[in-house]
Amino acid sequence: MRALSLKGVRGGVGNSSLLAGVGYALHRLGERVLLVDMCPENVLGLHFNLAVEERCGWARAMLDGQNWQGHAWELDSGLCLLPYGCLNSDEQEQMAHRLRQSPELWPRRQQSLGGYFDWILFDLPQRLPEHAEIGAGALQIQVLEADVACQVLLQRHDANNILLVNRFDPGSQLQSDLLLLWRKRYGTRLLPLTVHYDEAMREALAHKQPVGSYAENSLVARELISLATWCLAQSRGNL
Amino acid sequence: MVALPSAVKVNEKALSRAAAVDDIARLKEEMKLAEFTYIDVTAQRELKNALRRWPLLAEIEQAMPLLEPQVIA
Secondary structure, eight states: OEEEEEEESSTTSOHHHHHHHHHHHHHHTTOOEEEEEOOTTOOGGGGGTOOTTOOOOHHHHHHTTOOGGGGOEEEETTEEEEOOOOOOHHHHHHHHHHHHHOTTHHHHHHHHHTTTOSEEEEEOOSSOGGGGOOOTTSEEEEEEESSHHHHHHHHHSOOOOEEEEESBOTTOHHHHHHHHHHHHHHGGGBOSOOOBOOHHHHHHHHTTSOHHHHOTTSHHHHHHHHHHHHHHHHHTTOO | OOOOOOHHHHHHHHHHHHHHHOHHHHHHHHTTOTTOOOOOHHHHHHHHHHHHHOHHHHHHHHHSOOSOHHHHO
C-alpha cells in the first residue's frame, strides 16, 4: 500500500477535484484505491455523487463515539471513499485537539487498511494543521496555480515537497513566465507534468462526478491518467 | 517468428547515437576546456525578460536570488 497526499499551497487551487480525478484514474489503471477526506469542508464526496445533505464521515463518527470504518462508501469494486462528515466549527476544533493528542492515529489506520488497498489518497486541508498529520511515508504533493500569490506563499512556507501546477493556461504570459522561473528554481521538485485549465473539471463537479468519468476524453482527464501513471512509477521506484 | 538483431548490434547503435548527440562534451574535450561551464543563453534571456515584465517577481528574485547577478541587472 502506498499513501499519497495532495495539499494546496493556498486554498482554492482545485485540490479536491484533482484528488478525486487522480483517485479515479488510479482505479482505471487497475489499482485498489481509498480516498480519504481530511478537510472539514467535506466536499470530496460530492465528486462521487454523495448527497449534499449527507452528514456522516470518519470525524463525525469519532465525535459521536461510533466506528469510523463503518462510514466508508464503496463506489465501485476496489474504489472506496471515506468522507470527513459534517462538523460545526467548535467540533472541528475538538477534532483538531484529538488529532493533536494522537498523532499516530492516521499512520496506524493506514497500516490496518494496507492489506485492502494499493493506494490511500488524502485530501489535506489548508487550516487546522493537525488534520494533515497522516504520517511521514506518504508521497506528498503540493498543488499550486501559476500565480504570484502561490509564488509568495511557496517561498514563505516551503515544505520541500513535490510541486504540481494545476489549471495552467499556456496562453497567459504571466503563467508561462512563472513556470519558467519555477523550473529554474525548483528543478526536479516541480513535476514535468502540468495539469491544464479545462472547463470539464468544473463541469464534472457540477455533475457530481470525477472528471475521468464525466469527460473521459477531455485534456484534463488524459493528464490525470498520466499523473496516475507517474504515481505508479514512483511507487515502483522506476523514477 | 522473426529474428531480432543481436544485442551487441543494438548496443553499438545506442552508444554511437549517444556519443553523437553530446556535442558540448565532445567540444570541451576537443578544445581542452575542462573548466568551461555551459550556459543556456536563450533560457537566461527569457528569465531576464520575465523579471522585467513583472515588478513583484523581480522583487522576490532580489530577495531570494536564483539567477546570476548580471542576468537580473
